[in-house]
Amino acid sequence: MRSRRAGYEGVVACVPVTVPYQRYSIQSAHWWIGRALHTLVTTAGLEPRDIDGLSISSFTLGPDTAMGLTQHFGLSPRWLDHVPMGGASGVIALRRAARAVQAGDAEFVACVAGDTNQVDTFRKTLQGFSRFSQDAVYPYGAGGPNASFALITRHYMDRFGAKREDFGRVCVSQRDNAMQFAPALLRKQLTLDAYMAARPIADPIHLFDCVMPCAGAEAFLVCRAETATAMGLAGVRVLSTIERHNGFPEDEIQFRGGWAMDVDDLWAMAGVDAKDVDILETYDDYPVIAMMQFEDLGFCRKGEAAAFVQSHDLTASGSFPHNTSGGQLSVGQAGAAGGYLGLVELIRQLTGQAIGVQVAGARVGVVSGFGMINYDRGLATAAAVLAAA
């Protein structure tokens, strides 16, 4: 029998930071990460030297890693992490940082994700994404994630009877949320008709199923709850977390993520369950993945996400507030910052600091992450249940 997991008592995540995104930037990832860190430090009322723990996620930092950034930024942390897990980076950075603070290995862990997007950055990132991709995906039409998720989406539609309209509901409601969220790059209203009429990119993926690559950065601070309180920082508690890599490798085509392996653990550790959740922030690189998270995290049964989105209002003021800032589909995908976007937004919502629509009375939220199509499926899955302090 597996040993019982210790909780995350006494630790909070606070100081949510979003550096407004840009479609293209002439700056480097270092610059974007530096902007986020600067905002984080000044907002928290800290000096840079107070940061004794640092966690970094970025696709475009090369040839540097978190290590090089310490010298670049003039920091001397005693705890350092580099989380190269794409869309799962935020939750994974959080759960590691929480343990470090809990154990006393660091006092203030700044978790930062940021990427630049220069004119040819996205193509270059795809071209060199992974060894399996170089050998067995990229030369096959160079469709990038659009083509890989087209195959996953096609299979999901065939298997569970989901329709494009169902994915459209996810996209349209997120756009509604984004219209109130100033940093979002895509704030023009999207109708279901416009969604359906969009041009095909890689069938059944059409234009509004795709995120827009951009430059940006996100950050948050992890510290002891009493420290945050003393500093006047509103934080969120971590009720539970899960992480899984290469879950269900035997599935022909991905129709579920590793969350489904760990979902019981997630709720058992949290001491709450799905019906107690006020806000869900999923990783929405494509709407089908958001719908998989509804199922695999237990908000509905497997294969029933289409019915779920038909019977719920997914906007921030609706019956099931989902991706309340608009998600990557509307805000933009700033590389690894995309893996932080939901988490940073959830911290804002649960601490009453929403930039867009504030979900009224939100106490408990779930954020999940999904990262890295190494070959034909996303490998990393993670989720966290957070609660207002």
Add this chain to the structure above:
Amino acid sequence: MTEQLSRPTRRNPLARTRLPVPLGGPRSRAAQGLTQAAAEGVFRLQVCTVCRAATYPPRDVCPRCLSGELVFEACDPYGVLVAETRIDISGEAHFRERAPWRIGSVRMDCGPMVVAHLHGGVAQGQRVRMTLMLDKTGGAAMVALPATYGDVPPDDRVLREFTCDPKFRRVLVTDGRGSLGQAMVTALREAGAAEIFVGVADGWKPFGGEAALRAQAGVSPVVLDLTDTQSVMECASQIGGRVDIIVNTAEHVRAGGVMAAQGVSEARAALELRSLGLMRLAQGFGPIMRMRGADGVDSACALVNVLAVHALMNWPEFGVASAAEAAALSMSQCLRAEFRGGGIRVLNVFAGPQDTEWFQTVPAPKVAPMVLARAVVAALRGGGEDCFVGDVAEDYRARLAANAKALERELGA
């Protein structure tokens, strides 16, 4: 549905020629095992010698038992197309101009999931036969064909990206004086080549089969002497822009070894034709072919070298000739690198002794010129770049793979 290819219309001389856009990018060393299989036109996957699991994409460690003992083996090439998509928007110029482009996920009967290019006749849910071909940049490509198709699937738009089918293409056969060149013309006409240029050196000298060769419709004899730089350059200046495939059928076969030869004039003649001749051909025709590697259905696509298999290991009985063949082979390897960015394939066809006068003293089995010519056409229609024709060539290949040193001794015995 397979798109029927129609005969391309005459080019508008004012229209810009579409230039090849290479799709580069590194491949892992393990993946070169697939390249090797594709080059030879066989289907192989990595198999773990410990637990027997077949695996894809290529790895260095078995995902079932963690052994490091993975070898490429012939595998069951059949599977089912589980999901497909049509890419309308690609991130690469190479595929943007070929859009829409279909790919799909295939569950192989032997286990792995393979993301593959799809022949036009393949549809989701159907059984497929997977083949390994070379793409325009020389990398291995998984191409799914309908399971019901034979060894020669109907040509289609997608397949044309991986093959060099002579149908609708204009071909230069470099030497029409010999029986191989003449057989080549016949085989290319059978294959639907649009026009066949046949090089004839020393036209004032009559040769066997000349009348029949000159009488064939769609066949245009041209003056071409591969031992003469000026002749090659003049020929290229006249027809270079219209040649899509070159089949180098020039031969110089003389018995004899190195020490017993009287001086070096025989060796010089052999090298002049086989090695320097290939060089002249490449200098004359290569640059324009390389510019025309993406020029539509009848783009320039291939340079075929018909080589004696003894290029791979010297046969002392024909020692000087073997050395000249080896030099030509080495040149062709260089040309592969130089042609790659232009989407032109250098196809080496290794033949055993032919059933011609120059091998009169050699015992059977020998290769009939017509068999060799049809094998060249089959190789052009396949997706590979190294082809072995005849029992002797196959025997050579097997012996080389098993123990090259043994072959050296066996040939010298």
